[in-house]
Amino acid sequence: MSSQMNNTFNDPAQSLSLQQKGSALRGVLVGLIPLGLLLLICAVTVLLTALARQLVASSGFFAQQQASVIVLIVGLVVALVVYIIAVVRTLRSVTTWQRSGAGGQARAALLALGCTALVVLFPVALAIVLPQNPAP
């Protein structure tokens, strides 16, 4: 058993494969940071909008609408700015990794960013693809 383990750790090909997997996973995680931030801020924005609506409910409809729209738009703008900054930083990391020869990690991060773009587009795609209710 002991000699088998020694063999495992000493096998250069297997060690290389493990390192590749680890760096690819790191790349994926870094690539998914913008999406995580976007979803988090959007969720907080929705909650804050509901809270704002409740807080100004006694002030009448127009004040309530104004508060809700302002909170929602500000939240979404913050989400957009944070998302763009996170994407740019991730792309810079990708460039660094590519230049330093960590191509696998860079590729994994790029693929995660590609998936992020698809997830962001998903609601619109869903609205296009989903069959509408046939009006009776």
Add this chain to the structure above:
Amino acid sequence: MSSRPPSTVMPITQPQGGVKKTDRLLRWIVVALLIVSVIVITFYTALSIYIATQLVYKPQKPLYATPASLGLQFKYVTFPSRIDQAQLKGWYIPGVLPNGNLTSQRTIIMVHGTRTNRADKDAGLLNLSGDLARHGFAILAFDMRGTGESPPAPLSLGYFEQRDVLGAVDFLRSGPIPYPALGRTHIIGGWGVSMGAATLMMATAQEPAIRAIVSDCAYADIIPILEREVPNGGHLPQLFTPGALFAARVLYGMDFYAVRPVDIVASIAPRPIFFIHGTIDTYVPTANMNILATAARTAPDAHIQTWLVPGADHAQSFNKEGTVYVDRVVAFYNAALGPDTSGK
């Protein structure tokens, strides 16, 4: 660890400083995808929010007349909606018995349609209220939230408005009595048109005090109508409708997907329902009445009547049929609510 070959600590796959052509291509594809996704989602979200704000509020229509213009007595009333206490304005019109005496024994709650008010000239609501009053039914006609003289509020097509109908029931059962000499009303019925009918159905399902309802051109489910009307109103493709409905949910807390009278209509039984619909109604197609009546009849003790009014457009059955409409509705209420016994 010291025995690890030097090759395992070197960077993987790429020589330092070099970037493969495929990697460069992948990078450009991903960057292009990211830019497109940001532009598309920003545009979609902004338009959805705009549509939602336009969908839920339009300036309120003023009342064009009062029951006094029909020679009827009435009193202005104000009562709170159930749950959120919106202060709603309305009229209480006592019923007129054949001998000329007034009565409040049986009261009909009149529920108007979308973006109109308790007088609703187009549907003839004030005239119908007057006709029913002259047949011995007291009338509570009120403006739902966001309409007429009631406070501004988002239009939720029944989702919030059902609280207004429930508030009207609370007012009749325990609020100040508009005509103390006539006493408190004993029997409550309801009449609704279009959104008012759908709202009345949803309220009646929760409130057993409403003993019978007339539903004139109600929708079974609001979503198909919104999916048709939202793009028409905004001159935008249909794909913006789900976004606008979601934005309305976030901004105003209303769930249009829950506005489905078809799901609750069976629970109104054994209380009778009279469904009326115009045959040339294109706004809420006639099939809605069939769907609702079929769903209502699934209750074992259902009492359902239906009437397809030939040549009547949306909310025009009363205007088209006039006295025939009134006679049929009065006959339904007399059978369902029983006769007025206040004179005996």
